[in-house]
Amino acid sequence: MREVAATWFAVMRGPDAEVRRAEFEAWLAQDSLHRETYSRIAEIFSLGKGLATPASRQQPAAAVPDRGRARYPIIALSLVVATLGGGAWMIGLAQSALHTKPQSIRAETGPLALNARYATRRGQISRIRLADGSTITLDTNSSIAVAFDKTSRLLRLRSGRARFDVAHEDRPFVVSAGTGSVTARGTVFDVAVQSTGTVAVRLLRGVIDVALSSNTAERLTRKPVVERLRPGQQVVMAGTTLTGARSLSSPIDANWPNGELDCDRASLATVARAANRYGNIRIALADPALGNLRVSGAIRIDDSRKLADRLALLFDLRVDHSDPTRLVLRAP
Known part of the structure; x- marks a missing residue:
């Protein structure tokens, strides 16, 4: 259901929105679960803005090759695909047109x-x-x-x-x-x-x-x-x-000079290891199985606290702050 809701969320923000509006509204009215799931996807999409990093005004020392324009001109929609407890779900990450260079x-x-x-x-x-x-x-x-x-x-x-x-x-x-x-x-x-x-x-x-x-x-x-x-x-x-x-087809760390990972179904364990090179507080996984969650999109890794909080929200996890040297991601 989350996959279907995420797909509708992308469609209704694309060029085919008006053409498929009647179909979308019919699907939305079929079941209260449809509406609840769609609302959850919209909420997570908004939260995901903290993870996604759009292109900067000034090109970095070596710009990542252009991978082509996004299908939808209003926003560039990335998908975070996670597998947790046997269920797969997708979350949209918004990208705006401009941002400032990392403070680091x-x-x-x-x-x-x-x-x-x-x-x-x-x-x-x-x-x-x-x-x-x-x-x-x-x-x-x-x-x-x-x-x-x-x-x-x-x-x-x-x-x-x-x-x-x-x-x-x-x-x-x-x-x-x-x-x-x-x-x-x-x-x-x-x-x-x-x-x-x-x-x-x-x-x-x-x-x-x-x-x-x-x-x-x-x-x-x-x-x-x-x-x-x-x-x-x-x-x-x-x-x-x-x-x-x-x-190397598409290195995950090609955009490291801007403090970013370009993830294409990268494991959560890989993202945590990369972030731990920069932060004084490590991101740890309470259960090694959480490391198999898959992440896609341009993700900032130079702020461990913000990254841990966003990952917890997106994957329905919680952050354990009991150890001052670690941010431990745990299942609810």
């Missing part, structure tokens, strides 16, 4: 000093503009060292994750991380140093070369080990290993 993002401009270092604290995402016009978006708990001279642009990602939007010029732009490096001239890419020491490199736009360090490559093959990436591809460096490039 801090822009830094001005001339770049040689051998400069930048770091972010937990929960902070910082956008740094370099002297050559390039930008670095530094994720939570990350640090990077930058050194420019007349012939090269050298950077080393010491920890965490960063997105690089590289200005095109003759000097090579080289980012070192782990046992390898990334060379680019004008492109957009992510580099992430995992807690295990492995390094993931993902290309969003342009072309880059990912290579193991000279010493590592020579020990292995006596020749350079290089992988050239195309947009949408990723490689992983793990010690003396460089995996082959593989394509």
